[in-house]
Amino acid sequence: MIDKFRADPQAALARIPSGATIAVGGFGSSGRPDTLLDTLCDLDRRDLHVFVNNVGGDLTGIGRLLAEGRLRRITCSFPVLPDFYTEYFAGRVEFELIPQGTLAERLRAGGAGIAAFYTPSGAETMLADGSFPLCYDGDGEVTERIPAKEHREFGGRQHVLEYGIVADFALVKAYQGDPKGNLRFRLSARNFNPLAAMAGRYTFAEVEHLMETGELHPDDIHLPGVFVNEVLMRSNTSPRLPVGRSS
Amino acid sequence: MTETSAEQRVTGRDREGVAQRLAADLRDGFVVNLGVGIPLLVPKYVPANVEVILHAENGVLGMGPLAPQGQEDPDLTDAGKQPITLMTGAAIVDSATSFAVVRGGHLDVTVLGALQVSGGGDLANWYVPGQNPAVGGAMDLVAGAREVWVAMEHVDRKGQPKIVERCTFPLTGRGVVTRVYTDLAVFHIAGGQLRLAECAPGITPDLVAERTGAPFVEDLPG
Numbered sequence: 376m377i378d379k380f381r382a383d384p385q386a387a388l389a390r391i392p393s394g395a396t397i398a399v400g401g402f403g404s405s406g407r408p409d410t411l412l413d414t415l416c417d418l419d420r421r422d423l424h425v426f427v428n429n430v431g432g433d434l435t436g437i438g439r440l441l442a443e444g445r446l447r448r449i450t451c452s453f454p455v456l457p458d459f460y461t462e463y464f465a466g467r468v469e470f471e472l473i474p475q476g477t478l479a480e481r482l483r484a485g486g487a488g489i490a491a492f493y494t495p496s497g498a499e500t501m502l503a504d505g506s507f508p509l510c511y512d513g514d515g516e517v518t519e520r521i522p523a524k525e526h527r528e529f530g531g532r533q534h535v536l537e538y539g540i541v542a543d544f545a546l547v548k549a550y551q552g553d554p555k556g557n558l559r560f561r562l563s564a565r566n567f568n569p570l571a572a573m574a575g576r577y578t579f580a581e582v583e584h585l586m587e588t589g590e591l592h593p594d595d596i597h598l599p600g601v602f603v604n605e606v607l608m609r610s611n612t613s614p615r616l617p618v619g620r621s622s
Numbered sequence: 623m624t625e626t627s628a629e630q631r632v633t634g635r636d637r638e639g640v641a642q643r644l645a646a647d648l649r650d651g652f653v654v655n656l657g658v659g660i661p662l663l664v665p666k667y668v669p670a671n672v673e674v675i676l677h678a679e680n681g682v683l684g685m686g687p688l689a690p691q692g693q694e695d696p697d698l699t700d701a702g703k704q705p706i707t708l709m710t711g712a713a714i715v716d717s718a719t720s721f722a723v724v725r726g727g728h729l730d731v732t733v734l735g736a737l738q739v740s741g742g743g744d745l746a747n748w749y750v751p752g753q754n755p756a757v758g759g760a761m762d763l764v765a766g767a768r769e770v771w772v773a774m775e776h777v778d779r780k781g782q783p784k785i786v787e788r789c790t791f792p793l794t795g796r797g798v799v800t801r802v803y804t805d806l807a808v809f810h811i812a813g814g815q816l817r818l819a820e821c822a823p824g825i826t827p828d829l830v831a832e833r834t835g836a837p838f839v840e841d842l843p844g
């Protein structure tokens with residue numbers, strides 16, 4: 376019998392080693408898997424490469440991973456946290472900045488077996504011409520830049536080659552999940568979660584409600600359990616409110 | 623009080639006026655994405671007989687006004703992470719589908735602020751060198767939307783033109799802007815050519831030329 380429910384987040388996430396690549400769902404604090412991220416910090420993992428849209432506005436979630444020095448590289452479109460830039464300019468974390476739609480499609484592609492694709496987003500900009508600093512040394516000098524992206528013209532417009540993302544693990548958050556790993560999201564907390572889940576070779580889903588098999592109607596499942604390996608209950612101590620009125 | 627000349631007192635439209643002027647050009651059924659700044663003032667001026675569908679990058683089609691205090695839902699925010707409401711008939715999608723809307727030509731207009739716009743339609747609006755870089759969905763929006771309308775002040779805080787021959791700030795996209803709405807004028811850009819389509823009330827083409835850093839052709843009504 377397939378039963379993907381796991382009671383103990385620490386025991387479940389213990390299989391994630393330091394140095395892993397991890398795709399993470401969420402947009403700001405909306406749909407962010409806080410329980411899983413907190414557990415990862417508690418497990419003292421380091422040298423992580425995380426794919427996520429935002430480094431949140433506070434020191435929870437990805438912000439906590441950053442503050443505790445657990446990140447080697449972050450691939451995202453919009454860091455919010457000022458501390459992130461402090462760490463980046465000081466040479467303590469690498470920053471691969473990519474357009475938000477490119478991040479979404481790279482995750483989708485990776486999860487769908489598409490090695491690479493051409494997109495017009497970012498063509499002929501400093502995110503594609505080899506000039507954007509990926510990392511600095513401790514003296515503020517650039518030590519490496521995001522490599523130039525192959526440009527190619529389609530229909531008279533420039534496009535850039537972008538690669539699908541396949542991560543060692545994915546951490547996502549859903550509203551409801553069942554023992555088969557089927558997930559249902561709620562409102563705009565869906566965002567990157569199904570895409571991150573697809574891009575992970577091994578995917579953990581944190582849910583607000585554990586459902587019985589059959590309770591979720593097949594037509595109402597947003598992401599089938601084939602993309603999910605383990606389902607865990609969201610801790611009721613994980614932050615939910617407030618939603619910040621800042622960006 | 624310092625003396626100001628008659629010319630300096632001519633201010634054209636205020637920010638609300640720019641938003642109102644732009645809103646008058648939205649057509650019934652348009653799918654529209656709004657950036658921060660003046661663009662966020664646009665919804666309240668959409669004419670009553672015009673229905674537009676507001677898109678937010680995080681997967682909302684049919685966004686309504688901000689949620690009233692006390693009725694915020696952490697699972698329902700706009701692209702600026704502010705709590706919002708939904709219009710009747712709204713739909714929610716994942717981020718990949720949301721950007722399929724954007725890049726796939728299903729977004730009629732994106733309305734954005736700008737640091738600089740070149741006469742040929744290049745846009746710079748994501749990064750001021752020396753500050754903290756972040757891009758979000760800006761590059762996808764300008765690459766994908768059928769029209770890119772910029773709503774901005776005609777000159778920057780130092781009085782320098784924001785419409786320039788060549789952008790000096792890093793580009794968001796090349797040759798993407800199709801219209802520019804400012805406190806002084808409305809420009810259309812097509813085929814790499816900047817055309818003055820309208821002056822704000824009380825503003826002359828000469829004044830617009832004085833405060834514009836790129837050559838343009840006059841294409842005024844009447």
